Amino acid sequence: MSRSKMLHRLSFLLLLLAGSGIGSAGHAETLKVCYDQWSPLTIFPSNGASARGVVIDMFDEIYTAQGYELEFYEVPLARGLAMVSDGLCDVLPEYVGSTHAENAFVYGNEPTFAYTTAFVIRRDDPWRYNGIQSIRGKRVATGPGWDYSSMSVPYQDYIEDPKNADLVEVIAGYDDVFDRIFRMIVEDRVDLYADNELVLQHVLNRLNLHDDLQIVHPGLERKLVERPIFSAKIPAAKRQDLIRIWDEGRRAIKGETERRILEKYNVKLEDPS
Template identity: 20%
Template sequence: MLKYVQWTMQCLFAICLMWHPSLQADQIPHNIKIAAEDNWAPFADHNGKGLSHDLIYQAFSRMNINVDTIVVSYARGLVMADSGLVDGVFNLHKEQSTVNRFIFGSEPLFSTTASFYQNNAHPITAQTKWDIPKNSKIGIIEGYEYGDELINLTHLNIVKVNNHNQLINLLLLNRLDAIIMYDQVAKQYINEMGVSNVISKSVPNHKGELYLAFSKHSPSAQLFADKLDQGLKSLKQDGSYNKIMGSIQTSIE
């Protein structure tokens, strides 16, 4: 009888060890699959490189989580995350159109600004975005977020295109009156296309924080969000975050 009781206690102890949360390290996922956009340099380019990649890889690395990225268009990345084909997608602006679709952590990847850009040969006359002439054709990229106020600019004719090169080319051809671009990204593409003397910043659009957003279909979404928060905080504490972000020039001359 004593041996039976001892055997029973050993079994119960083993079960407790197996189910104790602090000891279930093998149940913590060590791999995450993320959709990365292909047309948002210097943060994310078609080669799977950029500042967002660096931040995410290093933050998760500190949490012992491996990152597997698939480079697709931004719109495609949203669909993949929405349907649970990937665990997350970046770079999302946290606004009314996204907060109910995805899970967000508390730490943004970074803050950035977006502005209207004009062809200097045909500048727009406005002090603010609300003053832009009625029925002006304004180009944006399909699927991108441009702040909660965009939907209220009902006096403008919003034209959606696929990428930044197309956006800038249409402005150069005067088929658009202005375009909206995030400022750091605008500088990258305007300089690459050699049109910095032709296109210039006009009025501000908005300022916002961009995130790695997690799919509600991923069973580990909240855990991944928490781990990313911890990793980003760690990068900031030892100066690594500032080192990664230090190469950005936020103004366009």
């Protein structure tokens, strides 16, 4: 074969490869990820601190291995839910199983984690949770779009009941909601707040408020089980494939990979599954 024919054939082959995308770099599909601040699980990066949290690292590891590039949108939870509903984001990595979930998104099957819940109250407060009757008369802090129904339907009903509006403080904000809630408890502006015990401990340590606040048990009746939600605007076949990647990937990283990610954030869960 002549040199000119060889070059012609090679050029034709390269054109075919370029047209099919085979062998070309930089053409990974983008996955748009909305998430809210929930340290140490989901974190907004800042100057000098690029870490995005345990769950975001898990997502990055799972989807990057399948050829995706992740594009992040750091937003409050209510806005993130709206963006997933509107198709502006493909996925929000963690959301509770909600009795009020709309048809605007579809849950993944594998949980991120199942978290034990607890309450944070003032250090000198003898109060303990003993069913919904023990909440009555207490000033409760929560955030917009936060749903506790998977852990306690009576607790969620209490928060949503208009009769209790004067006792329920909804704290909105970008990335400092937890700091503000903790300081409002210290200042006697609200009495209690329920959340994942891991998050409560992380915020308490970071703000160094051990002399002012305490974390108490029992928490709400059931564990907080969180799953990723995928936009219903995504074509069904593609959405099912994204869910499959998450489900298989989450099962696959249990064990050593999961421990490595948790240890990066100085976190250890007794039962991370």
